[in-house]
Amino acid sequence: MMTTTISDWFTVDRVGLAKKLARKPKQFVVVELMQNAWDAPGVTEVIFDCGFERGLVNISIRDNSPKGFDKLEHAYTLFAPSIKEKDFLARGRFNSGEKFVFSICKSARVETTSGTLVFDSSGRTELTDRLEVGSLITCSIPASRREYKKMLSTAERLIVPRGIKTIVNGTLLQPRIPEQTFPAILKTEAANEAGELKSQKRQTEVSIYTPKGNEGGWVYEMGIPIVATGDKWDYDVGQKIPVTMDREALTKPGFLPSLRLAVFNAAYARLDAEDCNQPWVHAAVESKKSNPAAVQHYMEKRFSTARVSYDPSDREANKLAVSKGFEIVHGNMLSRQAWERVKEVEAILPAGKVTPSPKPFTPGAPPYRLLDDPSPEMLRVKAYAVNLAREVIGCEVSVIFADDPKWFPLAVYGPSRDLILNVGRLGRKWFSLAAPESENRDRINRLLIHEWGHHYELDHLSSEYHEALCKIGAKLAEVVAAGKLPPL
Numbered sequence: 109m110m111t112t113t114i115s116d117w118f119t120v121d122r123v124g125l126a127k128k129l130a131r132k133p134k135q136f137v138v139v140e141l142m143q144n145a146w147d148a149p150g151v152t153e154v155i156f157d158c159g160f161e162r163g164l165v166n167i168s169i170r171d172n173s174p175k176g177f178d179k180l181e182h183a184y185t186l187f188a189p190s191i192k193e194k195d196f197l198a199r200g201r202f203n204s205g206e207k208f209v210f211s212i213c214k215s216a217r218v219e220t221t222s223g224t225l226v227f228d229s230s231g232r233t234e235l236t237d238r239l240e241v242g243s244l245i246t247c248s249i250p251a252s253r254r255e256y257k258k259m260l261s262t263a264e265r266l267i268v269p270r271g272i273k274t275i276v277n278g279t280l281l282q283p284r285i286p287e288q289t290f291p292a293i294l295k296t297e298a299a300n301e302a303g304e305l306k307s308q309k310r311q312t313e314v315s316i317y318t319p320k321g322n323e324g325g326w327v328y329e330m331g332i333p334i335v336a337t338g339d340k341w342d343y344d345v346g347q348k349i350p351v352t353m354d355r356e357a358l359t360k361p362g363f364l365p366s367l368r369l370a371v372f373n374a375a376y377a378r379l380d381a382e383d384c385n386q387p388w389v390h391a392a393v394e395s396k397k398s399n400p401a402a403v404q405h406y407m408e409k410r411f412s413t414a415r416v417s418y419d420p421s422d423r424e425a426n427k428l429a430v431s432k433g434f435e436i437v438h439g440n441m442l443s444r445q446a447w448e449r450v451k452e453v454e455a456i457l458p459a460g461k462v463t464p465s466p467k468p469f470t471p472g473a474p475p476y477r478l479l480d481d482p483s484p485e486m487l488r489v490k491a492y493a494v495n496l497a498r499e500v501i502g503c504e505v506s507v508i509f510a511d512d513p514k515w516f517p518l519a520v521y522g523p524s525r526d527l528i529l530n531v532g533r534l535g536r537k538w539f540s541l542a543a544p545e546s547e548n549r550d551r552i553n554r555l556l557i558h559e560w561g562h563h564y565e566l567d568h569l570s571s572e573y574h575e576a577l578c579k580i581g582a583k584l585a586e587v588v589a590a591g592k593l594p595p596l
């Protein structure tokens with residue numbers, strides 16, 4: 109029996125590959141060729157020309173890397189160990205991009221320092237012609253005029269790396285000026301000793317740019333656009349990022365959120381109110397790693413500098429907050445995770461902390477001092493208050509005299525049915541009916557009506573409290589008309 113063994117397991121069907129790539133927008137050729145030229149060791153100048161003629165896009169790209177191709181056969185070998193795969197600062201790693209480009213070409217040619225390769229209808233031909241420096245790739249791609257225009261606009265979107273003069277159709281691509289550059293630790297990938305691509309975290313620099321056109325931002329890998337995000341900025345990451353082999357998507361779902369978080373933490377001061385309503389910003393705020401100053405900024409832009417969270421434990425505090433110009437942030441205005449974070453970094457406090465309602469019996473507060481020797485005038489007010497309560501709120505109250513000038517309020521009436529009058533703050537004169545008599549009587553009555561209102565409702569700013577005061581007023585008018593109330 110005859111057996112035939114071929115060392116290679118696979119063969120690539122080039123035309124088949126081209127057909128699979130038909131779903132990929134053709135502008136990918138610009139990205140792949142530019143990526144290779146910018147990666148070429150020691151390159152300082154790249155000249156890219158692209159024209160359209162009778163259904164063909166003709167491209168030539170030339171660089172001045174002193175070395176040129178490391179291995180000429182890599183121009184036609186898929187997936188060979190790429191010399192760039194271990195280098196975090198080179199864009200190439202799969203050793204496939206250029207082959208993908210060539211597969212959709214009618215013809216292509218590679219000229220470099222080690223020789224020349226021609227790909228055309230008759231196959232692949234190697235010539236001995238060499239360039240002194242650099243490489244020149246030329247190719248013709250069947251394409252429409254629309255596809256050609258897309259290629260040109262892709263070239264314009266590139267972010268030219270520092271130190272590489274890049275000329276597109278005779279025009280120097282102007283280096284784009286970043287709005288900000290900052291360090292960030294992000295997932296990257298590179299080949300290990302065994303040549304296997306592995307991901308790891310590494311510190312790099314991220315630059316943010318105002319996007320070109322009006323479709324929003326993209327994520328870039330060292331100047332090469334990879335995926336559109338629609339965000340406020342283009343993000344250019346200064347090292348390899350986890351990309352799919354077709355350079356169209358990110359392989360790690362957590363990469364973009366981490367990148368956006370780094371942007372939020374560093375560039376938050378540039379976000380206005382509208383930006384702070386974008387989902388990517390909400391997501392950054394929710395992170396446990398969000399910068400407290402950035403979270404503060406977000407809350408200021410989304411709400412206002414004067415803001416409190418709705419406090420169900422102190423309803424009056426919420427109303428006091430509004431009356432003092434605070435904006436109340438309700439539960440449904442932030443996600444659960446955002447609430448956790450804004451509370452953690454104290455970017456908002458509950459109304460009960462900022463504008464607390466008066467609470468004389470706060471737990472832990474010092475006990476108030478009692479007055480030992482109430483004067484006859486005080487005892488007269490006491491008797492009047494007891495009578496008044498009996499008539500207008502229909503209950504027996506006790507009156508206690510406190511003597512606490514420091515913390516205790518002027519007067520308190522609570523559910524225990526004790527009225528505490530704080531002589532320490534009211535002053536002894538308050539109880540005197542000596543001239544100007546009517547003024548003091550007026551004050552005493554007003555304070556008692558206020559306190560009896562709390563028999564029905566504690567919250568001063570509620571409609572229930574308002575209703576209670578009306579009820580007491582009406583009752584008082586009746587009691588006085590019936591002559592039931594002994595005068596003070």
Ligand SMILES: Nc1ncnc2c1ncn2[C@@H]1O[C@H](COP(=O)(O)OP(=O)(O)OP(=O)(O)O)[C@@H](O)[C@H]1O
Nearest residue numbers: 144145148176177182190200201202203204205206
């Ligand atoms: N302009 C160039 N200058 C020097 N070497 C080049 C150039 N273009 C291509 N090469 C060489 O050809 C190889 C194949 O390029 P190809 O784009 O297919 O793979 P890659 O850049 O290594 O990886 P990727 O598939 O991620 O782009 C590269 O690894 C590089 O060694």
Ligand SMILES: [Mg+2]
Nearest residue numbers: 144200205206
């Ligand atoms: Mg490449």
